[in-house]
Amino acid sequence: MDAKATWHEGLSFTATADSGFQVRLGAEPEVGGANDGFRPMELMAVSLAGCTAMDVISILRKKQQQVTGFEVRVHADRAQEHPKVFTRLIIVYNVRGRGVEEAAVRRAIELSATKYCPAQAMLNKVVPTDLKYEIYEDEGEGNARLVVQKTFELP
Numbered sequence: 001m002d003a004k005a006t007w008h009e010g011l012s013f014t015a016t017a018d019s020g021f022q023v024r025l026g027a028e029p030e031v032g033g034a035n036d037g038f039r040p041m042e043l044m045a046v047s048l049a050g051c052t053a054m055d056v057i058s059i060l061r062k063k064q065q066q067v068t069g070f071e072v073r074v075h076a077d078r079a080q081e082h083p084k085v086f087t088r089l090i091i092v093y094n095v096r097g098r099g100v101e102e103a104a105v106r107r108a109i110e111l112s113a114t115k116y117c118p119a120q121a122m123l124n125k126v127v128p129t130d131l132k133y134e135i136y137e138d139e140g141e142g143n144a145r146l147v148v149q150k151t152f153e154l155p
Helices: 040-062 102-116 118-124
Strands: 003-009 012-017 022-025 066-078 086-098 129-140 143-152
Touching (some): 022 040, 040 086, 040 118, 086 102, 102 118
């Protein structure tokens, strides 16, 4: 896999990779940026969210779970001093559906965390990570009822 960042001016870049898609990179005005794109560390959190989200929804679909809405949120605490690395990650899986089985959600999260998601596998080696999930019963017409909210401990 190859990736590159091409400089425009100041701290503005366009990043591309083998897929051919582009993403704007930028920085805050306080450090000389124009506030015109993702910060590189934001993209690391987005990469983690996307990687594990794709795994979990794929597994839930294979398990024939009736998912009507799905979201993965990543919260990253960062060090105060440079290089301002991630010091703790919290990943919250929000699953909405009809009769979604908690065991299926737990297994999908476990498989993503331990087998399939390379972003999570790399970050787990250096950053403490908390996994949480919420399951909502879709009651139709935009209404949902919280059924389960737990922290997931990897075996």
